[in-house]
Amino acid sequence: MRPFHYERVSEPVKAIAIRAVAPNGRYLAGGTDLLTLMKDGVECPDHLIDINDLPFRHIELDSDELRIGALARLSDVADAELVRREYPLLTQSIEAAASAQVRNAASIGGNLLQRTRCPYFRSETVVPCNKRTPGSGCSAIRGDQRTLAVVGTSAVCSAAHPSDLAVALVALDAHVRLEGAGSTRTVALRQFYQTPDTAPDQDTILRPGELIVEIVVPRLDPRTVGHYAKVRDRASFSFALVSAAVVLRRDGDQMRNVRIALGGVAPMPWRLPAVERALEGTGLDLRGVAGALETILADARPLPGNQFKVSLARAVVHRALQLAAGAA
Amino acid sequence: MTIRPQSGHRVDGLVKVTGRARYAGDVAAEGVVFGCFATSDIPAGKVTSVDTTDAEAEPGVVRIWTHENVPRLPKLTHAAAGESLLPLQTDRVTFEGQGIALVLAETLEAAEEAARRVRATYEVEPAQTDFRMALDQRVVIDDWAPLSTSVGDFAAGLGRAQVKVDQSYRTADRHHHAIEPAAVLAIWDGREMLVHDSTQWGYGVRAALAQVLGLPPTQIRVVSEYVGGGFGAKGSVWPYEVYAAVAARELGRPVKIVLSRSQSFTAHGYQPATDQRVILGATEDGCLTAVRHESINPTAILDDHIEHGTLGTRSMYQCPAIETQEHVVRVHRGSPTFMRTPHEGPGMVGLEIAMDELAYALHLDPLELRRRNYAEHDPTNGKPFSSNALRECYDIGAERFGWARRTHPPKSMRDGNDWVGWGMGNALMGTFRFGASARTTLTRDGRVRIETGSQEIGTGTRTTLPLVAAEILGIPADRITVSLGDTNLPEAGGTFGSSTTIGVGSAVREAATQLRHRLNQLAAEPGLQPHEYGEVLALRGLDQLAAEGGWAPSKESGNFAMFAFGAVFAEVRVDALLRVPRVTRLVGAYSVGRVIDPIGARAQITGGMIWGIGQALMESSTMDHALGRYVSKNLTGGLVPVSADVPDLEVHFADEFDPHASPLGARGVGEIGPVGVAPAIANAVFHATGIRIREVPIRVEHLMGEG
Numbered sequence A: 001m002r003p004f005h006y007e008r009v010s011e012p013v014k015a016i017a018i019r020a021v022a023p024n025g026r027y028l029a030g031g032t033d034l035l036t037l038m039k040d041g042v043e044c045p046d047h048l049i050d051i052n053d054l055p056f057r058h059i060e061l062d063s064d065e066l067r068i069g070a071l072a073r074l075s076d077v078a079d080a081e082l083v084r085r086e087y088p089l090l091t092q093s094i095e096a097a098a099s100a101q102v103r104n105a106a107s108i109g110g111n112l113l114q115r116t117r118c119p120y121f122r123s124e125t126v127v128p129c130n131k132r133t134p135g136s137g138c139s140a141i142r143g144d145q146r147t148l149a150v151v152g153t154s155a156v157c158s159a160a161h162p163s164d165l166a167v168a169l170v171a172l173d174a175h176v177r178l179e180g181a182g183s184t185r186t187v188a189l190r191q192f193y194q195t196p197d198t199a200p201d202q203d204t205i206l207r208p209g210e211l212i213v214e215i216v217v218p219r220l221d222p223r224t225v226g227h228y229a230k231v232r233d234r235a236s237f238s239f240a241l242v243s244a245a246v247v248l249r250r251d252g253d254q255m256r257n258v259r260i261a262l263g264g265v266a267p268m269p270w271r272l273p274a275v276e277r278a279l280e281g282t283g284l285d286l287r288g289v290a291g292a293l294e295t296i297l298a299d300a301r302p303l304p305g306n307q308f309k310v311s312l313a314r315a316v317v318h319r320a321l322q323l324a325a326g327a328a
Numbered sequence B: 001m002t003i004r005p006q007s008g009h010r011v012d013g014l015v016k017v018t019g020r021a022r023y024a025g026d027v028a029a030e031g032v033v034f035g036c037f038a039t040s041d042i043p044a045g046k047v048t049s050v051d052t053t054d055a056e057a058e059p060g061v062v063r064i065w066t067h068e069n070v071p072r073l074p075k076l077t078h079a080a081a082g083e084s085l086l087p088l089q090t091d092r093v094t095f096e097g098q099g100i101a102l103v104l105a106e107t108l109e110a111a112e113e114a115a116r117r118v119r120a121t122y123e124v125e126p127a128q129t130d131f132r133m134a135l136d137q138r139v140v141i142d143d144w145a146p147l148s149t150s151v152g153d154f155a156a157g158l159g160r161a162q163v164k165v166d167q168s169y170r171t172a173d174r175h176h177h178a179i180e181p182a183a184v185l186a187i188w189d190g191r192e193m194l195v196h197d198s199t200q201w202g203y204g205v206r207a208a209l210a211q212v213l214g215l216p217p218t219q220i221r222v223v224s225e226y227v228g229g230g231f232g233a234k235g236s237v238w239p240y241e242v243y244a245a246v247a248a249r250e251l252g253r254p255v256k257i258v259l260s261r262s263q264s265f266t267a268h269g270y271q272p273a274t275d276q277r278v279i280l281g282a283t284e285d286g287c288l289t290a291v292r293h294e295s296i297n298p299t300a301i302l303d304d305h306i307e308h309g310t311l312g313t314r315s316m317y318q319c320p321a322i323e324t325q326e327h328v329v330r331v332h333r334g335s336p337t338f339m340r341t342p343h344e345g346p347g348m349v350g351l352e353i354a355m356d357e358l359a360y361a362l363h364l365d366p367l368e369l370r371r372r373n374y375a376e377h378d379p380t381n382g383k384p385f386s387s388n389a390l391r392e393c394y395d396i397g398a399e400r401f402g403w404a405r406r407t408h409p410p411k412s413m414r415d416g417n418d419w420v421g422w423g424m425g426n427a428l429m430g431t432f433r434f435g436a437s438a439r440t441t442l443t444r445d446g447r448v449r450i451e452t453g454s455q456e457i458g459t460g461t462r463t464t465l466p467l468v469a470a471e472i473l474g475i476p477a478d479r480i481t482v483s484l485g486d487t488n489l490p491e492a493g494g495t496f497g498s499s500t501t502i503g504v505g506s507a508v509r510e511a512a513t514q515l516r517h518r519l520n521q522l523a524a525e526p527g528l529q530p531h532e533y534g535e536v537l538a539l540r541g542l543d544q545l546a547a548e549g550g551w552a553p554s555k556e557s558g559n560f561a562m563f564a565f566g567a568v569f570a571e572v573r574v575d576a577l578l579r580v581p582r583v584t585r586l587v588g589a590y591s592v593g594r595v596i597d598p599i600g601a602r603a604q605i606t607g608g609m610i611w612g613i614g615q616a617l618m619e620s621s622t623m624d625h626a627l628g629r630y631v632s633k634n635l636t637g638g639l640v641p642v643s644a645d646v647p648d649l650e651v652h653f654a655d656e657f658d659p660h661a662s663p664l665g666a667r668g669v670g671e672i673g674p675v676g677v678a679p680a681i682a683n684a685v686f687h688a689t690g691i692r693i694r695e696v697p698i699r700v701e702h703l704m705g706e707g
């Protein structure tokens, strides 16, 4: 075993200060991702800073926004009465993730920061993987391509981001509040993840030592409806092959403000702005959406092994729209 | 520890769910050393050097063996061996994951870390891990069952056929994935080797170790109190078990090896994929005139495992001309091994999908087609069946499932967003019978202890055996306890091949019969009643009275063909838009002889049928053939069903007594459950969607696009 220091802190500034002098340190939240990767030898931190005592567990709603502390557990958020009532899409996306046991342990911040991956990422270290060891090559692109992303990829890495919650949050135009040494900033979740071209080992724009403090979701117009649809190989406890979060406002018999994010197809939750625009004003009975849905991922560059994800994405969006609009 | 059975309960259920059951890895020993293999990164070549400098620097390392300094051992020739080649005994590498160094250290963590730090260089040789790319190199080798059979004139039968099916089918590589990883603790006291092992065959481990260590079997004791699932992976003896014992003797300290999940992918075998071709010919009215089934599977460079995908076809249907042929292709992978359900599990996928195809070619109900080809005796060897209630299974299964309401055309049973499909498949599994012995001992309190060297691998042995003895002795089963999992107890065979109730159960029956006989002799008067047993002992001044019993299959019973049979009915729903196949109903009806423990048998079959859902829709251990290794050596990449995948599921048994298989009237239950499930599901998928998939697992991508 590789030895590491362990420390539990209760103040954000303390955590950030320790991390500043431990460049190869990691924050430990629920540990459901980090510890697995440590056991596999993928992550080898020399310092674990346990942040579970930081005061980031709130779930609060005011007239402008919903704020969720980064250390709130997935199950707490999914079960929170105000989330169920005001943001059922969030509850759906969380309940579609992992298992009840994992959701009890896993934090919201950790969920957004779980490593983007393909099956090779967790292989023994001799297996080439640019995301694990930049410059070593990508095994997946000429190997098992089934779970890889189809858009936003590069020859460097084609792994898809695995979070369900992030997909729903991106459809809801959520932001993350970050705190670093002496600075705080708020970033749209849509801008939080980055493509793998230059630094495939960096999934996000989070700076070393920065903490996620909370997630901020704008309030929704009361006529807004949404749905999360997820397709996976078994009925529960597996990552999405493709998922879709759909948010729209019902305006008479038409849909407005359509927002669609896809999971499982890109290194980040993938918005479909052109499709969203094309759907603006179409009927809630979904008649006449076929043309717009045809263009979904028209710019994708699938590999032979994951070609099916493109047509699957169209089907999943269609189903999510049906369910959101009440037309299924 | 005393365990008292309550009717309807697993006697060891409580100790298992409360964590009190002791598994091999739980056993502690003073001064123990932990072992961990460093394994080869390449699938083929020679180890040119192993640098252990960095590994030895890890604090706590006691010793590191490589091919250069390891004690020399003979080849593992005993029949119990899963792999004949013991790693480190050669510099040759024939698969990724083969041990190239064994680290022995004071802690598991140190052993694992040091193993990671072992650096080897290789002379790399070209490797082939994909048997489908080397089909022209197929070979025929010898095995316990013939590799080819032929009855009748196949060409003439096919010539006579009015309708034909000729298709190829595929099953996938799969792993056993027992929740308890393999674990062994070897303790050498200078004279005797005590081995705590998670094994399905304690006596097999003892014999194999005796051979390699050059010790008389009597100086080796193998203890296996509980096994957290084996499914075949722990049915043979593998290198980690041998090396634990060798190291314990060399170091003079106890040595423990517990495999990690990722090591489990290459340390004790897998179920090999099969490529099958099935040719069926039939008359217009659905009577088979010719059947031909070929099956090919990969095996190791140095070891043979034939998956026998055609075994079921030899006996399933009446047909005047049946030909079968098995081949293997040698690839640079570890040896495949038995996995629930070997042979018929993969094999019946080909035959039973082909039968469904034939039914559709004939415009005939798939169940009716099977009824028309019911075999009155074994069509290949001509022997009568010891007992066969398959017709009753058809009746019960069809009735419980509601098969009569099925509409025949594909895509004809839509419900809302879903295409609904109903399909069926036959199950058949050869009956394995092994000799066994047991001892029953009565004590003055009127209680009886059963002792036998069998093992409990989750199948319910501790619950079933008291039921057998209770019937003979006339006392309640909860007054009977069982000791097993120890080679100091009377010898029994391995817990595999669905053989335990037949063999060990019959031995217990015999021992109980002997005990009762002796009690009758000792009794003061004839007509001894069970509640008087204790008094007899008191009368004769005895604290206890023991009787041994043994059983072995009789020669005459070899004149019968013996199989467990079943009929499986599946309902599948496929969302017409999303195309994900999900099983929503399964009904299985089985002919297994007499059912000794109805609840236990039902649990066995339930688990087996769920296992079949995995085979049908999920399980595939994907290999990267460019790297020559498995892509995901974890349970995230290798999916098995979770509770949410388990549908409304019914298990039924035909009322039956097999007079030839065993004195109990029983045949095997443990492995028939998964058979026939995958083809029933594949056939239901066809019925639902009109898309014929000829491989398992069937996944969403197979169903996108068409339809």
Ligand SMILES: Cc1cc2nc3c(=O)[nH]c(=O)nc-3n(C[C@H](O)[C@H](O)[C@H](O)COP(=O)(O)OP(=O)(O)OC[C@H]3O[C@@H](n4cnc5c(N)ncnc54)[C@H](O)[C@@H]3O)c2cc1C
Binding pocket: A026, A027, A028, A029, A030, A031, A032, A033, A034, A035, A036, A051, A070, A071, A096, A097, A098, A099, A102, A105, A106, A107, A108, A109, A110, A111, A112, A113, A114, A162, A163, A164, A165, A210, A211, A212, A213, A237, A238, A239, A240, B636
């Ligand atoms: C078997 C299994 C199945 C799963 N299936 C799914 C699924 O279907 N869908 C899905 O969405 N997820 C799934 N997951 C992922 C799971 O949701 C994540 O592992 C979990 O959300 C991570 O949260 P955590 O608190 O345990 O993070 P940790 O493991 O503690 O941390 C993960 C990373 O985030 C960093 N970190 C954590 N919190 C902060 C913070 N506040 N600020 C800065 N850095 C931080 C850590 O340093 C670490 O690098 C699955 C996980 C498992 C183990």
Ligand code: SF4
Binding pocket: A116, A117, A118, A119, A120, A121, A128, A129, A130, A131, A132, A137, A138, A139, A140, A141, A148, A156, A157, A158, A159, A200
């Ligand atoms: S796709 Fe990315 S994560 Fe997968 S092997 Fe290639 S570089 Fe590694």
